[in-house]
Amino acid sequence: MEITKLERCGVLFYACPDPAWAGAAHGFSTRLGGVSPAPMDSLNLGANRGDDPANVRENFTRFCAAIGADPNALVKNHQIHSSQVRPVTRADVMDCPEAPGTYEADGLITVEPGVCLTIFSGDCIPILLYDPVRRCAAAAHAGWRGTAAKIAAWTAAAMVHNYGCQAKNILAAIGPGIGPCCFETHADVPDGLRSGLGEGAEPFIRPLSREGKFSVDLKGINAYMLQEVGLRPEHIALCSACTACELDTFWSHRVQGSQRGSMAAMIQLL
Numbered sequence: 001m002e003i004t005k006l007e008r009c010g011v012l013f014y015a016c017p018d019p020a021w022a023g024a025a026h027g028f029s030t031r032l033g034g035v036s037p038a039p040m041d042s043l044n045l046g047a048n049r050g051d052d053p054a055n056v057r058e059n060f061t062r063f064c065a066a067i068g069a070d071p072n073a074l075v076k077n078h079q080i081h082s083s084q085v086r087p088v089t090r091a092d093v094m095d096c097p098e099a100p101g102t103y104e105a106d107g108l109i110t111v112e113p114g115v116c117l118t119i120f121s122g123d124c125i126p127i128l129l130y131d132p133v134r135r136c137a138a139a140a141h142a143g144w145r146g147t148a149a150k151i152a153a154w155t156a157a158a159m160v161h162n163y164g165c166q167a168k169n170i171l172a173a174i175g176p177g178i179g180p181c182c183f184e185t186h187a188d189v190p191d192g193l194r195s196g197l198g199e200g201a202e203p204f205i206r207p208l209s210r211e212g213k214f215s216v217d218l219k220g221i222n223a224y225m226l227q228e229v230g231l232r233p234e235h236i237a238l239c240s241a242c243t244a245c246e247l248d249t250f251w252s253h254r255v256q257g258s259q260r261g262s263m264a265a266m267i268q269l270l
Ligand SMILES: [Zn+2]
Pocket: 178, 179, 180, 181, 182, 183, 242, 243, 244, 245, 246
């Protein structure tokens, strides 16, 4: 399965065009297609980046129109790089799209159609999960700490154990995030990944010629982790776009620090 770049209503985003995903409105935003001024130009979806709330609201309206989701049905977390997965219903929907999330968690999961799960990233790896058989949707935010804490695996496991999904039916989309080309780390990152994931992390860690430096493939580790919990390799779509390489299309926390907007990934059962 593939993730492709699409443009609708002037908004550029990434999504899985495969018919298997047709029952879930979903997409990964880019920085293109919104109304915010620099350095949040232009599709900033972050509520806590100093942007005018009216801009954030308009940007959500535009992104939701592009992917076919409901901007008045968002559920957001306050993301903390954890393994916390939060089950949500319509009762958790935010009052307005520009409100910041306050519940501390990094995963969201629902079986209720119309609830729009929303997670944020700016280099971290956004992951959307969908079981078209059981009709269950989930979203996870995985930076290196969340990856080491196995947030993607815990989210898929919650679909199986708490919602009756079968792992072989779950589709995964791993969205744009920092690639191994740009994610250069000290030993703390490989050490953290090894302590969380054991030997399985090893193929995704590469020592660089400069002593004490490593290149890490976070998207690859998350894809591996999802297979370990029973997802079929052919059901995992991985976006090769690197947020730190493509600054015209994405924001990168690593390159731009806090002077940037925030991208979002969303999924809503139709
Ligand atoms: Zn890169």
